[in-house]
Amino acid sequence: MPATSVLLDNGQTFRYVSNEPTSLDSISVIDVAGIYSSKLEDRKAVAEQIREASHNIGFFYMINHGIDSRCANVALHEAKRFFQLPEEDKMEVVVGTVPGEYVGFHPMEHYNRNRLKHRGTASCSARSLLVSKTDKCLIDLMEAFNFAYDASQDPEAVDSSEPSLSIWPSSAPEFRTAMYAYHTQLLQLARRLTGIFALALHLPEDFFDEYVKNPEAGMRVVHYPTQQNSRDDHLGIGAHTDVECFTFVTQDDCGGLEVLSKEGSWIKADPIPGAMVVNIADCFMRQTNDFFVSTIHRVINQSGKERYSAPFFFGFDKSKVLEPVPTCVSDGNPMKYPIMTAGEYYSWRTSKNKQNAAIKIA
Numbered sequence: 001m002p003a004t005s006v007l008l009d010n011g012q013t014f015r016y017v018s019n020e021p022t023s024l025d026s027i028s029v030i031d032v033a034g035i036y037s038s039k040l041e042d043r044k045a046v047a048e049q050i051r052e053a054s055h056n057i058g059f060f061y062m063i064n065h066g067i068d069s070r071c072a073n074v075a076l077h078e079a080k081r082f083f084q085l086p087e088e089d090k091m092e093v094v095v096g097t098v099p100g101e102y103v104g105f106h107p108m109e110h111y112n113r114n115r116l117k118h119r120g121t122a123s124c125s126a127r128s129l130l131v132s133k134t135d136k137c138l139i140d141l142m143e144a145f146n147f148a149y150d151a152s153q154d155p156e157a158v159d160s161s162e163p164s165l166s167i168w169p170s171s172a173p174e175f176r177t178a179m180y181a182y183h184t185q186l187l188q189l190a191r192r193l194t195g196i197f198a199l200a201l202h203l204p205e206d207f208f209d210e211y212v213k214n215p216e217a218g219m220r221v222v223h224y225p226t227q228q229n230s231r232d233d234h235l236g237i238g239a240h241t242d243v244e245c246f247t248f249v250t251q252d253d254c255g256g257l258e259v260l261s262k263e264g265s266w267i268k269a270d271p272i273p274g275a276m277v278v279n280i281a282d283c284f285m286r287q288t289n290d291f292f293v294s295t296i297h298r299v300i301n302q303s304g305k306e307r308y309s310a311p312f313f314f315g316f317d318k319s320k321v322l323e324p325v326p327t328c329v330s331d332g333n334p335m336k337y338p339i340m341t342a343g344e345y346y347s348w349r350t351s352k353n354k355q356n357a358a359i360k361i362a
């Protein structure tokens with residue numbers, strides 16, 4: 001197969017030589033129990049492993065992260081129940097209901113991230129509502145529900161009366177409860193890990209503390225039906241990089257998450273029981289002047305089962321300026337990205353994402 005080249009939302013182009021995933025290169029499994037130690041040297045020992053993984057591939061698995069797996073299971077179970085609701089109940093909170101924001105329900109086959117064109121004669125599964133008969137692009141085979149940080153659910157909130165942007169379906173109140181029960185745990189872990197990332201960058205542990213008091217901490221749950229088309233013709237979620245600093249991915253046991261190595265091969269990030277996947281996202285790549293890599297990833301669900309996942313995206317306060325940290329910039333290594341606030345960067349990426357929508361989003 002000739003090298004394939006795809007343009008991403010962040011402006012990068014990437015190429016891959018084979019579309020078949022491999023398990024030959026593996027993603028590190030890091031035991032992070034030391035992040036809870038009172039000894040700085042234990043925390044630094046974990047930080048050095050995270051430094052290595054974040055620099056080399058931008059993905060790692062965390063074990064002994066301290067999150068209750070029952071909470072993760074309940075969240076995935078409630079996500080499944082949400083996606084089983086009648087379409088009109090989900091459409092009550094369709095994305096665009098809050099203008100300019102990305103929260104709410106993203107219907108099935110709604111985005112074509114990699115602008116794949118259908119190559120063969122296999123039937124196009126996209127809804128006729130979304131594509132014309134002649135324009136046979138196969139749209140990402142997933143539906144999702146996104147929600148935002150809610151200060152009232154954050155035990156460390158600066159101002160817990162600050163309203164949240166999220167919208168919730170009126171017919172499933174337990175969905176919101178389960179989501180925030182899990183989100184609150186992930187938020188606490190993310191703040192702790194932010195200190196470890198600072199150590200990983202050879203900065204003082206509290207270097208980013210001011211950046212995460214009022215964080216950008218959105219979360220989503222995603223449903224991927226199993227796909228019938230080949231992996232060359234269809235994707236669950238097209239190849240992309242995440243926007244904020246880092247992401248925690250909770251996934252069920254189906255598999256299907258794939259990570260693009262620097263050499264251009266797709267590496268499987270299959271589920272490991274009890275482990276959570278962590279990946280670096282674009283803001284951290286910018287702030288570290290490319291020392292941390294924001295790695296391209298995608299999902300193709302050919303498991304024969306319905307796949308559910310719950311990515312949690314953690315980033316800096318919108319008002320903070322994204323500029324390279326002192327240990328990642330020097331005369332010999334000048335800064336590579338224009339300086340802007342985190343909020344400006346998020347808005348730019350949200351608008352790009354909406355341009356990939358198959359139906360118009362406000």
Ligand SMILES: O=C(O)CCC(=O)C(=O)O
Nearest residue numbers: 222249251257299309311
């Ligand atoms: O479903 C997954 O495992 C990953 C989803 C993802 O990459 C995303 O929503 O940004």
Ligand SMILES: [Fe+2]
Nearest residue numbers: 240241242297
């Ligand atoms: Fe992602």
